[in-house]
Amino acid sequence: MAKDGDVKLIGAWPSPFVMRPRIALNLKGVEYEFLEEKFGAKSDLLLRSNPVHKKIPVLLHADRPVCESLVIVQYVDDAWPSSGPSILPSDPYDRATARFWAAYIDEKWFPSMTGIAKAQGEEAKKAALDQVAEGLSLLEDAFGKISKGKPFFGGDTVGFLDIALGCLLGWLRVTEKMNGVKLLDEAKVPGLAKWAERFCADDAVKGVMPETDKLAEFAKLIMAKFKAAPSPQ
Amino acid sequence: MAGKVILLDFWPSMFGMRCRIALALKGIQYEYKEEDLRNKSDLLLQMNPIHKKIPVLVHDGKPVCESLIILHYIDETWPDKCPLLPSDPYQRAQARFWADYVDKKFYDLGRKVWTTKGEEQEMGKKELIGSIKLLEGELGDKPFFGGEKLGFVDIALVPFTTWFHAYEVCGSFSIEAQCPKLMAWTKRCLEIECVSKSLADPHKVCDFVLQLKKALGIE
Numbered sequence: 374m375a376k377d378g379d380v381k382l383i384g385a386w387p388s389p390f391v392m393r394p395r396i397a398l399n400l401k402g403v404e405y406e407f408l409e410e411k412f413g414a415k416s417d418l419l420l421r422s423n424p425v426h427k428k429i430p431v432l433l434h435a436d437r438p439v440c441e442s443l444v445i446v447q448y449v450d451d452a453w454p455s456s457g458p459s460i461l462p463s464d465p466y467d468r469a470t471a472r473f474w475a476a477y478i479d480e481k482w483f484p485s486m487t488g489i490a491k492a493q494g495e496e497a498k499k500a501a502l503d504q505v506a507e508g509l510s511l512l513e514d515a516f517g518k519i520s521k522g523k524p525f526f527g528g529d530t531v532g533f534l535d536i537a538l539g540c541l542l543g544w545l546r547v548t549e550k551m552n553g554v555k556l557l558d559e560a561k562v563p564g565l566a567k568w569a570e571r572f573c574a575d576d577a578v579k580g581v582m583p584e585t586d587k588l589a590e591f592a593k594l595i596m597a598k599f600k601a602a603p604s605p606q
Numbered sequence: 607m608a609g610k611v612i613l614l615d616f617w618p619s620m621f622g623m624r625c626r627i628a629l630a631l632k633g634i635q636y637e638y639k640e641e642d643l644r645n646k647s648d649l650l651l652q653m654n655p656i657h658k659k660i661p662v663l664v665h666d667g668k669p670v671c672e673s674l675i676i677l678h679y680i681d682e683t684w685p686d687k688c689p690l691l692p693s694d695p696y697q698r699a700q701a702r703f704w705a706d707y708v709d710k711k712f713y714d715l716g717r718k719v720w721t722t723k724g725e726e727q728e729m730g731k732k733e734l735i736g737s738i739k740l741l742e743g744e745l746g747d748k749p750f751f752g753g754e755k756l757g758f759v760d761i762a763l764v765p766f767t768t769w770f771h772a773y774e775v776c777g778s779f780s781i782e783a784q785c786p787k788l789m790a791w792t793k794r795c796l797e798i799e800c801v802s803k804s805l806a807d808p809h810k811v812c813d814f815v816l817q818l819k820k821a822l823g824i825e
Contacts, residue, residue: 425707425740439699441706451695465682466668472675477656511656 378435380405383419385412387591390442391430392540392581397449399577400531401457412595443475446536458530467519471526474515475537482508483541489548490596498552505548505556512538513562520564524571531575539572546585547592609666611636614650616643618811620713621673622661623765626804628680631688631756674705677761691758704744704751705762711737712766720776720815721824731777735784742787749794756798764795764805771808772815 380398382405384391398405410416410429422431422438432439432448439448450460461468485504492501519526519534526534542557549556559566573582613629613636615622629636641650641660653662653669663670663679670679681690691698715737718730741763745751751759767788770781782789796802819825 434696437696439696439703441703444699444702444706447702448695448699451698465679466665466670468682469670469675469679472678473671476672476675 381408381433382406383408383410383416383422383431383433384429385410386583387543387588388429389540389544392543393442393536394430394432394445394449395581396531396536396540396577397446397460399581400460401449401453403449403453403456413598443479443533443537446533450533458527459532460527460536461533462527470519471532471534471537474512474519474526474534477508478512478537478541482512486541486544486548489552502552502554502556506561509556509562509565513565516564516568520568525568531572531577535568535572539569539578542569542573543583543585543588547589550585550589551592610664612639612664613637614639614641614647614653614660614662614664616641616660618768618806618814619660620765620769623768623804623806624673624761625661625663625676625680627761627764627801628677628690630800630804631690631761632680632684633687634680634684674709674762677758681758690761692752701752701758704741704759708741708759708762708766712763716766716769716773719773720819721822723825727777731779734773735781738781738785738788742785745787745791750791756795756801760791760795764792764801767792767795768806768808768811769815772812775812776815776819 380403382391382394382398384395384407386409395407408416408418410419415427419429419431420427422433423429423440426440428440430440430442430445432445434448434452439445446460462471482505485501485508489498489501489505492498516526520528523529525531526538531539545556548554557566557569572578611629611634613622613625615625615638617640626638639647639649641647643660646658649664650660650662651658653664654660654671657671659671661671661673661676663676665679665683670676677690691701712734715730715734719727719734722730748754750756751763774781796805
């Protein structure tokens with residue numbers, strides 16, 4: 374039931390949220406045109422396609438826009454049901470579990486990670502890092518329960534929750550590098566540490582996961598820009 | 607599909623109301639358990655240890671948390687009666703987008719209106735009206751966001767209307783006067799029994815909010 378119509382994705386290489394639909398499309402074997410946004414200047418197409426939030430990623434399928442990374446991932450799963458593996462689990466309770474942890478990652482864990490850069494002073498920084506570590510510990514526990522010994526949250530193949538969390542690995546590594554800490558510590562979160570290696574090596578992920586060094590350079594660039602001209606984003 | 611259903615809830619919660627509507631539309635028998643949020647039950651803390659929040663749907667002893675996730679779960683577990691999401695993938699994506707929009711905006715904007723004053727409150731009022739107008743635009747000429755029948759976005763949004771009276775009293779403004787289209791949509795929703803019996807009384811909500819303001823020391 375592959376839908377007719379070309380597929381475009383408006384995004385930017387450093388964005389973890391943009392990576393999510395890219396992986397979903399790769400899993401489904403769907404070809405798409407990647408429209409790279411320039412940092413600091415939103416294109417007319419983006420503003421027209423996502424007037425509500427004006428954010429990337431935006432999927433354009435036969436010119437119809439779909440916005441919000443996890444909404445897009447579910448759309449890709451719904452629109453190409455017979456191509457590639459199912460991205461969401463088939464059982465309603467497993468689906469609810471995957472959605473719960475994806476929401477936790479977006480609403481609690483990711484903000485705790487960006488909180489590290491915002492923290493002023495040593496104590497605040499340590500508290501912020503502890504929060505991220507705590508979150509990882511919860512996710513380690515969840516991984517054990519959900520994967521049931523299989524390589525991914527989704528089972529044998531990369532699924533919804535793998536995509537939700539995996540896309541943040543690049544920025545997690547940058548955070549580790551810039552703060553001289555190991556958060557994805559094999560000693561503390563062994564399940565997740567090994568899962569991360571498998572995720573990054575997966576065919577659907579390899580080509581779209583940015584190199585940590587390149588991301589770190591980019592992070593320095595945006596931090597410098599914000600320090601130079603502190604305007605509301 | 608079989609198995610006991612319990613809803614851990616709190617009567618004025620918009621998020622809880624969403625679940626009540628969905629369960630009613632699907633004709634699912636369930637036990638409603640009222641939580642005292644100042645004294646959370648062991649069951650709630652056990653079923654939602656991460657967030658410790660209501661609503662929680664407990665089906666056969668297994669918890670489902672987060673209202674929109676609960677709506678998806680209800681729709682997928684009891685698919686035969688009254689589908690909440692459309693079948694077309696693009697329409698589903700649009701429904702999910704707008705329900706997510708309601709979650710990202712309404713609660714915080716409403717909270718701004720009833721907990722702040724002065725310039726901050728004025729901004730909150732303006733943004734809330736702006737948000738409602740955006741939703742009115744999305745509704746267009748359709749009777750419901752779901753089209754001819756109530757759908758996912760309708761269920762996500764209509765509980766917030768029970769708090770409008772409280773916002774109006776706290777903010778000294780009229781949402782009804784500025785957003786007649788949404789008011790008309792609210793009336794249509796209330797004509798559906800599954801909706802009206804699931805929603806809290808706006809006057810009771812207002813009393814609750816005013817009491818809460820006093821208790822929190824907000825003037």
